[in-house]
Amino acid sequence: MDLYPFKPGPIEPVALPGHTVGIWQKKNYVFAEVLYVEGVPRSDPIEIDLGAIAAGGTSAIAQTTALSLPDDEFGQFRCFVVDDICAMLWQARPDGRYKLRTRNGRVTRWTELKDPCGHTTEFYVYEQDDAFHQALNPTAYALTQSRVAFYGFRYVIQEYAPERYRWPDVLPPQWTRIPATAHL
Amino acid sequence: MASPYTQPARGIRKSSAIIDVAAAATPENLYLQSAAGQNARTVILRKVYIWNNTGANAQVQIGQGPLPALGALYPVFYALNGFDNQWTEDEIPEVEVNANLVVQSDVLGVHVQVEVEEIE
Numbered sequence: 001m002d003l004y005p006f007k008p009g010p011i012e013p014v015a016l017p018g019h020t021v022g023i024w025q026k027k028n029y030v031f032a033e034v035l036y037v038e039g040v041p042r043s044d045p046i047e048i049d050l051g052a053i054a055a056g057g058t059s060a061i062a063q064t065t066a067l068s069l070p071d072d073e074f075g076q077f078r079c080f081v082v083d084d085i086c087a088m089l090w091q092a093r094p095d096g097r098y099k100l101r102t103r104n105g106r107v108t109r110w111t112e113l114k115d116p117c118g119h120t121t122e123f124y125v126y127e128q129d130d131a132f133h134q135a136l137n138p139t140a141y142a143l144t145q146s147r148v149a150f151y152g153f154r155y156v157i158q159e160y161a162p163e164r165y166r167w168p169d170v171l172p173p174q175w176t177r178i179p180a181t182a183h184l
Numbered sequence: 185m186a187s188p189y190t191q192p193a194r195g196i197r198k199s200s201a202i203i204d205v206a207a208a209a210t211p212e213n214l215y216l217q218s219a220a221g222q223n224a225r226t227v228i229l230r231k232v233y234i235w236n237n238t239g240a241n242a243q244v245q246i247g248q249g250p251l252p253a254l255g256a257l258y259p260v261f262y263a264l265n266g267f268d269n270q271w272t273e274d275e276i277p278e279v280e281v282n283a284n285l286v287v288q289s290d291v292l293g294v295h296v297q298v299e300v301e302e303i304e
Contacts, residue, residue, distance in 0.1 A: 056220035084196070086221055103222075109196050110304040138225070138304075140216030 008119045013037050013153050020175040025126050029167035032157035042151035050146040053137035061134040067125050075125045075154045078118035082147035090132040091181050126180040195303035202297045205289045211254035215285040226282045231299035232271040234263040241265045242291040248283035
């Protein structure tokens with residue numbers, strides 16, 4: 001079964017109940033079994049508004065608590081911008097995602113135009129290690145709202161005891177890598 | 185009917201503010217370029233709406249700035265008095281502009297609004 005992160009096409013779960021995942025978090029893989037998967041539909045409560053932005057200005061960097069999860073859960077999200085903004089993602093706060101050597105990618109109205117399924121926007125949130133977002137207004141006029149919408153799946157997991165699997169020397173025979181933070 | 189040469193969408197559609205031409209034969213801004221991102225966006229003029237209730241026929245020129253210049257990009261739009269004059273994209277040359285769009289009219293009081301396709 002081909003389940004993996006950033007899979008092109010309509011969003012699919014990256015793992016099913018019974019599968020093993022390794023969540024990249026604080027420079028370490030946390031190994032866990034997936035117990036339950038649930039969809040998170042694109043809808044108003046899962047949308048953030050980074051506020052009014054003057055022409056050419058940027059918003060504050062905001063903690064995206066809308067995507068926060070309980071303990072022993074992680075989320076898989078794709079996003080698109082509703083207003084004409086350039087949305088930037090940090091995980092953790094000082095660490096920009098969509099990262100290259102000298103620049104970070106941003107999600108804009110053109111992202112959806114060229115990547116309608118949004119697979120290049122995909123990111124993961126582990127428990128309360130929240131994502132952070134900021135918006136740039138690239139236009140010559142003020143925006144009253146700067147909204148970013150999300151959708152995806154949440155996963156309830158149970159961590160394996162370190163005696164069973166631990167990074168990097170005792171690994172599960174088959175597992176899915178979950179990049180919940182940037183691999184520095 | 186759509187032109188057989190119409191290209192697929194490259195950008196997003198936006199409208200300008202409605203410009204009430206303030207002085208005859210004087211260029212003024214019509215659509216300001218979005219230039220605060222990594223690269224300035226370009227625009228293609230897609231639709232033109234001109235409402236002329238001035239009492240005289242008007243010749244409206246749309247071109248590129250920056251002000252006070254107007255660099256001509258299109259044929260002059262001849263806006264009949266008392267009419268709601270409209271041009272759609274099959275009637276407008278597809279010119280991609282890397283500047284502000286500006287407008288001038290030989291008659292003041294003409295109302296002009298455009299729709300552009302903005303390209304990132």
